[in-house]
Amino acid sequence: MTQKTSLFKIALLLLCCSGCTYRTESDLVDCETDHPVVTLESKTDPTGCNTHDGVISLTVTSGTPPYQFSLNGGDFQDANAFTQLDGGSFTIGVRDFNGCGHETTVSLVVASSDLAATAATEQNTECTSGNGTITVTASGSNGPFEYRLDNGSFGTDNTFVGLKQGLYNVTIKDAEDCSLSLSTTVGRGQTGISWNSEVKTIIATNCAITGCHVKGSQNPDLSVFANVKSNAGNIKSRTSSRAMPPDGRTISQTEIDKIACWVDDGATEN
Known part of the structure; x- marks a missing residue:
């Protein structure tokens, strides 16, 4: 079997699996090590109070394109520039194809104001x-x-x-x-969200299912708590960006929040 044929058959197997695929990826992407990095490319300070002509342009390295950009936690867009800005500090977020993200802060100054x-x-x-x-x-x-x-x-x-x-x-x-x-x-303080009574069911119902992240299907096996804990940061990142769960499955914003709270609390088996 040639290497090209082998790769084709592997891809076909992943696509035909009735359980789940992560855009034909077999494993969760490690967002802690493989994430985009957004930096300032250029900026233009507004010319005066309420002239609304400030501009911020960004550039991205690492991660997996295509990228999307968000200003101050707003909706994501494909364009890497934000216009019609006043003075102040702005937080720019980027997310890549895998749902991994990064943020940077940029300040614009109105020279004519001491506000x-x-x-x-x-x-x-x-x-x-x-x-x-x-x-x-x-x-x-x-x-x-x-x-x-x-x-x-x-x-x-x-x-x-x-x-x-x-x-x-x-x-x-x-x-x-x-x-x-x-x-x-x-920031988020300790919330007391429980693995056993709240988060475990969300993972078991949507991710650790037949053909998906269970033994004999995809790695990691998320029916095992130790594997969930070791991948907790990735699970939080991908559910928050709605890159997980896959294949048209959806979880509610409340469930996404509970996963994030549990991870931020320390991902304990409570």
């Missing part, structure tokens, strides 16, 4: 709901200031509560209508 801001956060210790907080401190010559979380409305309250773990964008506006974006992350 500045910092954010302090408290972790979210819930899982499917939120109790995290963001408190913003603004400074500049043109107070008073107003604050907006993501796409909400502006108000005078500089503290946002009841937040889940994740990336948020706070916009600060001064009395001269000059605005500043501030990207900040609410």
Whole structure:
């Protein structure tokens, strides 16, 4: 049998398997070692307050193309540039074909404004709901200031509560209508999500199934706890990006959150 014929038969076997395939990959990709790296290619600072003409362009190395890009935790897009930006700090995320990701932060400066801001956060210790907080401190010559979380409305309250773990964008506006974006992350504290009563069933129902990640099918065998634990970071990354489970199977956002919480708690057999 030639090498070309052997490879064809292996690919055909993977495609015809009634259980699951990861885009014809037999194993989970290790996102901790094989992930894209996004870096700044170029940037253009906005020319003034609310001119909305700032630009950030990115470049990616490593990982597996094609790549998609996200600004401040928003929807992913194919284009590697973001335009019509105000001043402030922006978090750019990239994900590759395998669902592996990376982030970088880029700052744009409005030279004509002295508006500045910092954010302090408290972790979210819930899982499917939120109790995290963001408190913003603004400074500049043109107070008073107003604050907006993501796409909400502006108000005078500089503290946002009841937040889940994740990336948020706070916009600060001064009395001269000059605005500043501030990207900040609410961390996740210990949530107490249980492997035995919550996560185990999700894995067993959607991943460790006949023809998929069980003994005699695909590696790793996710019916064995030790294998789930050793691949916990990859499972979290791929379920979060919805690259897992495969073959049209879907899990709810609540189930995705529970997997992520359990992994961040330490992936213990609790």
